[in-house]
Amino acid sequence: MGFKPKAITEEVNVSKVNPLIDFAYLLGVIISLTLVIYFILGLAVDWVVPQLSPQQDVRIGEILAPAVAPQLGGELIQDDTRQAYLSELLEELRHPGDLADIPLTLNLVETELVNAAALAGGQLFVTTAFLEQVESENELAFVLSHELGHLSARDGLKSLGRGIFVLLGSMVLNLGHQGSGTDVIGYTLNLNRLNYSRAQEYRADEYGLESVVRHYGHGDNSLDFFIRLAARKEAFPEGVIRASEYFQTHPLTEKRIEHLRAIAAEQGWSMTGEITPVPPDLACANFACDENPSDS
Numbered sequence: 107m108g109f110k111p112k113a114i115t116e117e118v119n120v121s122k123v124n125p126l127i128d129f130a131y132l133l134g135v136i137i138s139l140t141l142v143i144y145f146i147l148g149l150a151v152d153w154v155v156p157q158l159s160p161q162q163d164v165r166i167g168e169i170l171a172p173a174v175a176p177q178l179g180g181e182l183i184q185d186d187t188r189q190a191y192l193s194e195l196l197e198e199l200r201h202p203g204d205l206a207d208i209p210l211t212l213n214l215v216e217t218e219l220v221n222a223a224a225l226a227g228g229q230l231f232v233t234t235a236f237l238e239q240v241e242s243e244n245e246l247a248f249v250l251s252h253e254l255g256h257l258s259a260r261d262g263l264k265s266l267g268r269g270i271f272v273l274l275g276s277m278v279l280n281l282g283h284q285g286s287g288t289d290v291i292g293y294t295l296n297l298n299r300l301n302y303s304r305a306q307e308y309r310a311d312e313y314g315l316e317s318v319v320r321h322y323g324h325g326d327n328s329l330d331f332f333i334r335l336a337a338r339k340e341a342f343p344e345g346v347i348r349a350s351e352y353f354q355t356h357p358l359t360e361k362r363i364e365h366l367r368a369i370a371a372e373q374g375w376s377m378t379g380e381i382t383p384v385p386p387d388l389a390c391a392n393f394a395c396d397e398n399p400s401d402s
Contacts, residue, residue: 155260155263155264156260158260158263160207160208161207163208163226163227163228163260163263164208164209164227164228165227166226166227166263167211167225167226167227167228167229168227168229170225170226170229170266171211171213171225171227171229174213174215174223174225174229174231175213175215175217175231178215178217178219178221178223178231178233179217179218179219180215180216180217180218180219180233180234181215181216181217182213182214182215182216183214183215183216183234183391186214186391186392187392187393188214188237188388188391188392188393189212189214191385191388191393192212192214192232192250193210193212195243195246195247195250196210196212196230196250196254197210198321199247199250199251199254199317199318199321200254200317201254201258201313201316201317204254204258205228205254205257205258208227208228208257209228210228210230210254210257211227211228211229211230212230212232213229213230213231213232214232214233214234215231215232215233215234216233216234217233217234217235218235219233219235220233220235220236220238220239220335221233221235221236222236222249222250222253223253224253224254224256224257224261224262225262225266226257226260226262226263226266228257230250230253230254230257232250234389236249237388237389238389239331239334239335240331240384240388241330241331241334241384242327242330242381242382242383242384243382243383243384244318244322244325244326244327244328244330244381244382245327245328245329245330245331245332246331246384247317247318247321247322247328248314248315248317248318248325248328248329248331249314249331250314251313251314251315251316251317251318252310252311252313252314253310253314254313254314254317255309255310255311255312255313255314255317256306256310258313259306259309259310259313261306261310307362308362308365311362311365311366312366312369314328315328315366315369315370315375316373316375319370319375319376322379322382323376323379324375324376324377324378324379325366325370325375325376325377325379326376326377326378326379326380326381327379327381329363329366332363333363336359336360
């Protein structure tokens with residue numbers, strides 16, 4: 107009995123399912139696995155970071171700090187008397203016993219971006235454009251103590267850790283980034299932008315308001331900076347103003363303001379009191395504004 111091969115028809119090895127459906131299914135599986143892996147790595151980062159010693163925290167901050175100013179579009183200012191004023195205010199706002207083994211370092215950045223950021227190891231960054239916007243020490247104190255809240259919770263390290271995992275994963279998969287260790291740090295900072303989760307922001311808000319109330323005896327005027335920026339951002343929704351940069355990393359919505367007021371009521375904190383002015387020349391280098399500039 108001889109073998110008679112069957113004729114090859116067009117439907118051989120052709121799936122009965124539409125190729126677009128196969129592609130969508132495969133894409134969904136990849137995205138789901140990526141999210142699961144990212145979630146697991148996030149849990150790992152949240153577990154590892156608290157295990158770091160204060161010395162390791164400080165060292166990481168020192169290594170990463172030089173890359174922050176360029177990410178903020180400016181450069182660090184050295185030997186400016188405003189740093190002493192801001193550093194002293196920071197120390198007064200620090201919760202008793204908190205960050206005791208981590209020295210606070212106030213970095214002043216010359217840039218047009220209105221921003222403030224906490225990195226790691228006590229490294230805190232304030233831009234000159236932000237100081238130009240401040241109208242009272244109360245609102246300045248809230249921003250600084252909000253950043254202290256992030257440092258206290260090591261939010262910067264946790265956020266950076268996730269960013270580094272994402273970056274390393276993209277490098278392993280050859281998704282388009284290769285470079286030196288310095289490039290990795292800068293790219294990670296730019297990728298991550300020091301964004302925090304909503305829960306982290308709420309905790310930092312509460313830390314900040316508690317610090318302000320303890321320092322001044324009330325929380326009045328402390329939220330004015332955010333209220334003004336929110337109004338300006340609403341007037342320029344397309345990001346025309348530089349001030350909106352702060353909202354990219356520190357979104358403070360009306361809901362969060364209401365949350366803080368609710369916390370104040372719950373804790374019995376006064377939200378009325380006298381305003382404390384900032385030094386009149388805070389926006390000027392070394393507190394030396396030229397009040398009578400030459401016409402020439």
